[in-house]
Amino acid sequence: MQKSLLINVDKCTGCLQCEMACSLDNEGMFNTSKSRIKVFDFHEQGQFVPYTCTQCAEAWCMKACPVDAISVDMATGAKVVSNDRCVGCRVCTIACPFGTINYNQTTGKVIKCDLCGGDPECAKACPTDAITYVDADWTGLDRMRDWAGRSSAGAQAEA
């Protein structure tokens, strides 16, 4: 069963523990500038928004790649960049509508979220559960439960 990263914006405090965990796993050091997940600070609204690849089923990046460097990890559903194949042409960065695949000047390759092989470090590092890793078919489950709860309370109030 595949899982998805689920982001609850209201819970994010903007601490960047996710970016550090991501860079440690992928780069072997703490380096938020090389993180695959980015947290955006919408200062005037008082909102922090983590954003990363949603692993599109028909991924634009994968289709655009001229050297087939991006493939599907069948276990996780992640679209994974092969560093051996990637030539750093960056066509995928143009193709991706969401901007979540990016070029890394240090290596000359592109980087994107690969779900850490099915155990995403960002979700484990998040201190507030703003990022969780849940059943890909039920990313709406918590919200459904909230609304179900309200219906239940409403039904009781009416009874």
Place this chain on the structure above:
Amino acid sequence: MAWTKKILRVNLSKGTCKSEPLNMDWAQKYLGQRGLATKYFTEEVDPKVDPLAPENKMIMTTGPLTGTCASTAGRYSVVTKGALTGAIACSNSGGFFGNELKNAGWDMIIFEGKSPKPVYLLLEDDNAQLLDAGEYWGKSVWDTEEGIKQKHRDPLIRVASIGIAGEKGVKFACVVNDMHRAAGRSGVGTVMGSKNLKAVALRGTKGIKVKDFAAFSQATAKGKEILAGNAVTGQGLPTYGTQVLMNVINEVGALPTRNHKDVQFEGAHDISAEKMHEKRASDGKANLVRNAACFGCTIACGRISQIERTHYTVAERPKYQGASGGLEYEAAWALGAATGVSDLEALTFCNFVCNEQGFDPISYGATVGAAMELFEIGAITTKETGGLDLTFGNTKALTELTELTGKGEGFGAEVGLGSKRLCEKYGHPDLSMSVKGQEFPAYDSRGIQGMGLTYATSNRGACHLRSYTVASEVLGIPEKTDPLVTDGKAGLVKAFQDATAAFDSAGICLFTSFAWTLEDVAPQIDAACEGGWTADKLLEVGERIWNLERQFNLAAGFTGKDDNLPKRLLKDAAKTGPAKGLVNGLDKMLPEYYQVRGWTTEGVPTNETLSRLGV
């Protein structure tokens, strides 16, 4: 590792930027940040220097844990000789500037000299440039930060800058980073302004390595677990922020009110955390928008607030209508209880202006409190204040004066002198509620006795962040002591001072110490850094730092006589609350304190103490 082992030396007079290796012998003795930068500073700067002279230096410094995944590890400090105090200054800030400096590959930046014209430092990894800041001079922190990001077309740049307050020589100007996090106290921003240095802009992409990643991950995970499980760091601070204290400290009878004339404020609830959570009648929204974290912080005590759009302070002024940082407890107290003002929206506005123009709300609010008392007794009148009716509790006078002070205009320029100089100027030096020229924070030492000794002996002038015995005397951390007695406080203050100096030198936030002892910190540092770091070693580092700072102050001209409190706290008893009838018993605590410190009866470290610590 953990240290980058590199420092950047920027000579503003010559316009040069040079890389130097970090002195690793000193790193072993002083750890980083507060301790290590103070060592550099005291080795290089004449203690008698005028704080605003080019010969004074200013160091922006990180700790070894800064930029790592240890909880709260994004801190940096500004170390200099304080413009407000003339004592050693070390102001600590969160936000995201410290980790960026570290990520660019630097442990610290030493600024020396004075630029012939306004400049800012742009530091992108190894590439350091001093650029013309003419277009930003005369602009606020907010406009400068936005302007620099736009000019370089890089939204990821992190900026620390001064506002107009720092340019105009307001004595308690801050260095503000990330719009609303500040190295706030002692006038470190004033020193930056005196050097014609408007801003420091950073981009770091190099990454930070620690000695043993596996051990570090384990040690930091354990640290985070302790924070999450602790009532203060796991619940109180994330939910209510530091403002959780407003009602508590008022109940204890230690909320300094109207320039310390009273110890309880009738308007405390109206400016409290609870009030920030309440929905307003007018728009159905609460003042508090949400809590927020600094870099790496799993506590997230920061307050993000939004002023009621129809409030007179912001109506027709869109730049103040968005969400921004504040109110924290100290600012709410100083702007509110110290002046007798209890309009939460007005105080939030004043806090925004303090951030926007870069000045310390604690010293500012406390100085307004002093000015209001001068006004009350007729020592100043509307003639001096430029027409402002400085009656205690006058909200509109407070908000107007805040804008004037931020720009160093009108009577705001006089408030910008700080309470000591202001009260001396108008013939009532006793009305300045300060020690070594720095105003008290939000705890009255008649109601919390240990804080009297804390303030009197603090190396940077009156300050709660040098030994927060409130933790023990009110909150019972690590163990409860009676706030109304002086017994045992000398040892308590020393223990807090030494431990705090170690926390401040590591790159982490002092608030972790509500849950962590040095036993919890040591494994994190030891996994990151060479040197066999234990709690005992950290405590010794802390004591060494305290004595080094003391030596600098003594050489700068301070003596044991400056380890004192204003007469009001020693002669006028608290009128209400649990401390009713009490004054602060400093005379009972101070001699014992000198003794436990290994200092002479005049407050001078003995040769034996200095050689034991290797100072």
